[in-house]
Amino acid sequence: MKPHGPIPPGFSADCDGMLMIGDRRADDLVAVAGDTPLFVYDGAMMRARVAEWRAAMPDGVQLHYAMKANPFAPLLGVMAAIVDGFDIASGGELTAALDSGMAAADISFAGPGKRDRELEAAIAAGVTLNLESAGEAERALAIGARLGVTPRLAVRVNPDFDLKGSGMKMGGGAKPFGIDAAAVPELVRWLIDRGADWRGFHIFSGSQALDADAIAETQGQTVELAARLAREAGAVPPLVNLGGGMGVPYFPGDHPVDARAVGQALAATLRARDPMLAKSRFAMELGRWLVAEAGVYLTRIVDRKISHGETFLVTDGGLHHQLAASGNFGTVIRRNYPIAVADRFDAAPAETVSVVGCLCTPLDRLGDQVALPRAEVGDLVAIFQAGAYGASASPAAFLGQGPACEMLV
Amino acid sequence: MKPHGPIPPGFSADCDGMLMIGDRRADDLVAVAGDTPLFVYDGAMMRARVAEWRAAMPDGVQLHYAMKANPFAPLLGVMAAIVDGFDIASGGELTAALDSGMAAADISFAGPGKRDRELEAAIAAGVTLNLESAGEAERALAIGARLGVTPRLAVRVNPDFDLKGSGMKMGGGAKPFGIDAAAVPELVRWLIDRGADWRGFHIFSGSQALDADAIAETQGQTVELAARLAREAGAVPPLVNLGGGMGVPYFPGDHPVDARAVGQALAATLRARDPMLAKSRFAMELGRWLVAEAGVYLTRIVDRKISHGETFLVTDGGLHHQLAASGNFGTVIRRNYPIAVADRFDAAPAETVSVVGCLCTPLDRLGDQVALPRAEVGDLVAIFQAGAYGASASPAAFLGQGPACEMLV
Numbered sequence: 049m050k051p052h053g054p055i056p057p058g059f060s061a062d063c064d065g066m067l068m069i070g071d072r073r074a075d076d077l078v079a080v081a082g083d084t085p086l087f088v089y090d091g092a093m094m095r096a097r098v099a100e101w102r103a104a105m106p107d108g109v110q111l112h113y114a115m116k117a118n119p120f121a122p123l124l125g126v127m128a129a130i131v132d133g134f135d136i137a138s139g140g141e142l143t144a145a146l147d148s149g150m151a152a153a154d155i156s157f158a159g160p161g162k163r164d165r166e167l168e169a170a171i172a173a174g175v176t177l178n179l180e181s182a183g184e185a186e187r188a189l190a191i192g193a194r195l196g197v198t199p200r201l202a203v204r205v206n207p208d209f210d211l212k213g214s215g216m217k218m219g220g221g222a223k224p225f226g227i228d229a230a231a232v233p234e235l236v237r238w239l240i241d242r243g244a245d246w247r248g249f250h251i252f253s254g255s256q257a258l259d260a261d262a263i264a265e266t267q268g269q270t271v272e273l274a275a276r277l278a279r280e281a282g283a284v285p286p287l288v289n290l291g292g293g294m295g296v297p298y299f300p301g302d303h304p305v306d307a308r309a310v311g312q313a314l315a316a317t318l319r320a321r322d323p324m325l326a327k328s329r330f331a332m333e334l335g336r337w338l339v340a341e342a343g344v345y346l347t348r349i350v351d352r353k354i355s356h357g358e359t360f361l362v363t364d365g366g367l368h369h370q371l372a373a374s375g376n377f378g379t380v381i382r383r384n385y386p387i388a389v390a391d392r393f394d395a396a397p398a399e400t401v402s403v404v405g406c407l408c409t410p411l412d413r414l415g416d417q418v419a420l421p422r423a424e425v426g427d428l429v430a431i432f433q434a435g436a437y438g439a440s441a442s443p444a445a446f447l448g449q450g451p452a453c454e455m456l457v
Numbered sequence: 458m459k460p461h462g463p464i465p466p467g468f469s470a471d472c473d474g475m476l477m478i479g480d481r482r483a484d485d486l487v488a489v490a491g492d493t494p495l496f497v498y499d500g501a502m503m504r505a506r507v508a509e510w511r512a513a514m515p516d517g518v519q520l521h522y523a524m525k526a527n528p529f530a531p532l533l534g535v536m537a538a539i540v541d542g543f544d545i546a547s548g549g550e551l552t553a554a555l556d557s558g559m560a561a562a563d564i565s566f567a568g569p570g571k572r573d574r575e576l577e578a579a580i581a582a583g584v585t586l587n588l589e590s591a592g593e594a595e596r597a598l599a600i601g602a603r604l605g606v607t608p609r610l611a612v613r614v615n616p617d618f619d620l621k622g623s624g625m626k627m628g629g630g631a632k633p634f635g636i637d638a639a640a641v642p643e644l645v646r647w648l649i650d651r652g653a654d655w656r657g658f659h660i661f662s663g664s665q666a667l668d669a670d671a672i673a674e675t676q677g678q679t680v681e682l683a684a685r686l687a688r689e690a691g692a693v694p695p696l697v698n699l700g701g702g703m704g705v706p707y708f709p710g711d712h713p714v715d716a717r718a719v720g721q722a723l724a725a726t727l728r729a730r731d732p733m734l735a736k737s738r739f740a741m742e743l744g745r746w747l748v749a750e751a752g753v754y755l756t757r758i759v760d761r762k763i764s765h766g767e768t769f770l771v772t773d774g775g776l777h778h779q780l781a782a783s784g785n786f787g788t789v790i791r792r793n794y795p796i797a798v799a800d801r802f803d804a805a806p807a808e809t810v811s812v813v814g815c816l817c818t819p820l821d822r823l824g825d826q827v828a829l830p831r832a833e834v835g836d837l838v839a840i841f842q843a844g845a846y847g848a849s850a851s852p853a854a855f856l857g858q859g860p861a862c863e864m865l866v
Contacts, residue, residue: 116817116856137817140857159856161759161771161815180771181762183834206764216819222767224813350570353590355615358631362570362589371852376787378820404633406570408525408546410625411787425592443780443852447525447568448549 049400050417051300052384056341056432058093061394067430069344070457074390074428077455078346084428085347085365085452087439089118091126093342094435098130101334104311106318110331112156114292115141117335117436118343122456124148127338135289135333136175139166146173156289158204158250160224167191171199178204178250178289180226182235189242201239202247202287205232205277209269211254211293212262216378218291219253226250229273233280240283248285248328249274256295256336260306263293264313271330275322287329290314294337298433299383305337336436343435345370345452346390347414349427350406358417359401363429366405366412369452371442373431376411387415390428395421403429407447458809459826460709461793465750465841467502470803476839478753479866483799483837486864487755493837494756494774494861496848498527500535502751503844507539510743513720515727519740521565523701524550526744526845527752531865533557536747544698544742545584548575555582565698567613567659569633576600580608587613587659587698589635591644598651610648611656611696614641614686618678620663620702621671625787627700628662635659638682642689649692657694657737658683665704665745669715672702673722680739684731696738699723703746707842708792714746745845752844754779754861755799756823758836759815767826768810772838775814775821778861780851782840785820796824799837804830812838816856 060068067074070090077088101111110132115124119141125148128134133154134145145155157170158178167184168191170177179185179201192199206228210220218225227235232249239246251270257263267290274288294305318330347365354360367374375382387403389395397419405412414431423429444451469477476483479499486497510520519541524533528550534557537543542563543554554564566579567587576593577600579586588594588610601608615637619629627634636644641658648655660679666672676699683697703714727739756774763769776783784791796812798804806828814821823840832838853860 119857136857138815138857140859142857144857159815159817160769160813161773161775163759163773163815181760183760183762218819222765222769223819224762224764224769224771224811225817225819228764350572351590351592353592353633355633355637356631360569360631360633362633364570364572366570376785378785380789402633404569406547406568406572408568408634410627410632410634440854440856441852443850444854445849447849448528448545448547448551448553450549 049419050384052415052418053299053302053386053433054297055386055388065392065394067388067390067393072457074346074430077457078428081453081455083453085345085369087434087452087454088344088346089120089123089339089435089456090342091456094126094339095130097338097342100307104307106311106315108329109314110329112289112331112333113338114333114335115145118339119144119440120454120456121147123339126456133331139169142169142173142175156202156250164191168195171195171197174200176200176202176247178202180204182227185235185239189244198243198245200247201244202250203227203232203236204250205229205273207251207253207270207273209253209266211257211266213257213259214254214293215256215295217254229277232277236281236283246283248287249277250289252291252333255292257293258295258297258302258305260309263305263310266293267314268317271317271321271325275324278324284324285328287331288325289331289333292332292334294334296336296340296433298385340433340436343438345431345434345438346428349423349425349429352425359399361401361403361423361429362406363403363414364406365452366407366414367442368407368444368446368449369442370414370431370434370438372437374405374411374413377441382416384415384418386432387418388430389421389423390430391423392421398422458828459793461824461827462708462711462795462842463706464795464797474801474803476797476799476802481866483755483839486866487837490862490864492862494754494778496843496861496863497753497755498529498532498748498844498865499751500865503535503748504539506747506751509716513716515720515724517738518723519738521698521740521742522747523742523744524554527748528553528849529863529865530556532748535865542740548578551578551582551584565611565659573600577604580604580606583609585609585611585656587611589613591636594644594648598653607652607654609656610653611659612636612641612645613659614638614682616660616662616679616682618662618675620666620675622666622668623663623702624665624704626663638686641686645690645692655692657696658686659698661700661742664701666702667704667706667711667714669718672714672719675702676723677726680726680730680734684733687733693733694737696740697734698740698742701741701743703743705745705749705842707794749842749845752847754840754843754847755837758832758834758838761834768808770810770812770832770838771815772812772823773815774861775816775823776851777816777853777855777858778851779823779840779843779847781846783814783820783822786850791825793824793827795841796827797839798830798832799839800832801830807831
């Protein structure tokens, strides 16, 4: 038997033992959607998450949603109403962000390979570009001049530090993201001289960290770096985007990040900040932390079989919808995401099984030798922490399968 | 500097140094397609590959194409005319296979999680099902009875051996694929008793092996196993699908599999086979080996930047089209696929660079510290071995990017 990650709080069973999501039975949700596999996103959980963040963080710090975590249109509609901005990473996300109702002035666009047509669409719309290189800065200014629009330009900084313990390091040493800190002051002066509307800094040093102290330390370094760069540039950044970093517990032994501790440390950091940043605003950019727990992936058991004494539950889902949960996306050692039998959510484990997907590849494993209640063909398996980097971060067309259903409740 | 995999034979530069694919310049192909990134598949290379296989293998052995490797419709059209059958893995692939013109009787359907609606479509069409469990056998018979159609049923065997050195092991021990060998004879007798049209065995023990001896040894074991199971069942299998296994060289130090050695060993195996299989036909099921080398992924350089002394070429492609090449699909240690600057395909390396994709994630790396000719913004980077498990096996929608162009030449 191998352990699985912790089931997020807030999920319970009804009197029949059926998993409830947003006060509705999992099997009823499947009936409404019309098919499995199905991603269900609980809007109330997302709202609670945003409220938790606001209660924890110092007043005035803005909350941006990094829509790469989950671009499902109804979910964007919820988020647009409760966060202060969207961070996007492509022209496709630009369209989706504008469609959600988010104001262009509250959208910023980061990404190391923006094409001219993407820069043009963003500048025309009035979106802020987080510049990733001097070359991109030149292209943006040229496009702005051609369009007769003053581009809104922030500078993405490649910091000399990274976020300790983060699942994805995006700073510290040579990186394709942003502009090395040493070159930033000169670029800022140049942008201002050229008449750009300089919006400030974007400093993203890592993501998926669970240690509040590490996040706090990085935020302290980030504010210090922003102040130093501002002094060297001789310009006050209107906004300092501190990046994200707050992760979620996927695996056995993971614990939720202590948001209050992050907020208290950030308050202290901001109180003690260099007067150069006295009039700057600050933002955090979160994706996963806001939406992962609100999502559940439901997949139906198609077969139950025993091979050499091991029991396999074969489902109609798989890595084509849940690449990260299968252990095949940026992970070295496969570990089990939180998993349950939705039909017997309150039952004790009764057997050790492996839950596999329907794809004809040994990579397609959703639960490896996990202890679960007895499950039969037709039952639903639930994979949790499915609200981020699930549907859109998986190869939906693989083996001719196609996308899962998605539903906001 | 880190090495990259070997550029496949058959690619050359024109007098300007431009990579030629199917006798056409890479940049001209991009102009015709209208955009980058672009997958180009060379039909002549696929035909040559099939001819090479037929020349190497004993007469009468059938060649099946495993369309999970690449389901691009024009490519299926080419393959349908030159192979003896298609192997499919979903209802979606069933539709694509029938649309390609392949006869239903020459299509077989394997996959551990076939749903009732997929079984029904396959049985109605007259496709052979490779049964993965006793439960699936019962469902197939019930559906056949309901439709008034005699189902064509083969038994997928989970062998007690695996293919040594294979990138994907699909046999040996507890597996979600097929039926344990010990249970197969009874199932075959039961199927025949129940009036099914029993088509034989499907025995797939691994894929992506480069060692001809290992493949030959496994084929020997496979034929032996098929004979033993046939004797125990008291029935001659009309077809024994020997699986695939022949891989392609992706990485530094990889060498092509010696197809002639595989063929010679298979001829000897078949000559010496148990008389129980005297009237059986044999097939190999290949995907990657038939199409990988015929495919090139072309992506344009959007930015060229230096961070902490390292040069990055940022492209408009990335892991959303080339997940395996980025090292994030079933690989533990990232290594470089074969890569080149298409615009200077005949030039010597002049610098060490990292080629990254446009996605805002550190996972998106197509070439890590590779030695390449000097490349500028606007140049095309080519990733080879892109004809299999590229476009359809990657998360095309990630970060709002969308699919690449695809073109058969």
